[in-house]
Amino acid sequence: MRKRITYEIHGQIERNSYFRIGKALVRIEFTGGAINSTGVYPAQYSTDNPLFQRAIENSDAFRCGEIKRGKVDVLEDDSATTDDVADVVKCTLATEVTNMQQARAYLMAEPYNCSLSQLQNKNSIKSVAKANSVSFPNWL
Numbered sequence: 001m002r003k004r005i006t007y008e009i010h011g012q013i014e015r016n017s018y019f020r021i022g023k024a025l026v027r028i029e030f031t032g033g034a035i036n037s038t039g040v041y042p043a044q045y046s047t048d049n050p051l052f053q054r055a056i057e058n059s060d061a062f063r064c065g066e067i068k069r070g071k072v073d074v075l076e077d078d079s080a081t082t083d084d085v086a087d088v089v090k091c092t093l094a095t096e097v098t099n100m101q102q103a104r105a106y107l108m109a110e111p112y113n114c115s116l117s118q119l120q121n122k123n124s125i126k127s128v129a130k131a132n133s134v135s136f137p138n139w140l
Contacts (some may be wrong), residue, residue, distance in 0.1 A: 004075055008068050
């Protein structure tokens with residue numbers, strides 16, 4: 001049974017927070033908050049990724065109540081196996097990448113040193129990223 005959990009930071013419009021997942025440090029963006037005449041709406045981040053959920057809920061900010069659980073949706077199980085989770089653990093998560101240009105620059109930098117000719121379109125960028133065990137969860 002998978003869950004999509006929305007985490008909230010009250011009193012803030014947006015915030016970037018860093019969380020540890022194994023040896024990796026992952027940046028998560030809480031966005032969508034507002035302070036206006038109709039009220040205060042917290043910055044939010046929704047995820048159905050159990051690794052991200054565990055990282056957030058094991059953080060000091062969550063333990064002290066700075067980050068709180070909001071809406072929890074139960075999703076149908078799409079036959080995710082433990083192998084899928086193992087693949088995510090082995091993969092480098094580049095959450096700061098949100099578009100094709102950033103993905104291209106990320107793969108051209110150290111330690112990947114890919115050439116521009118290898119990264120000409122979206123499909124080639126994704127295949128090079130997969131070959132280098134890099135995932136861009138915030139870029140489709």
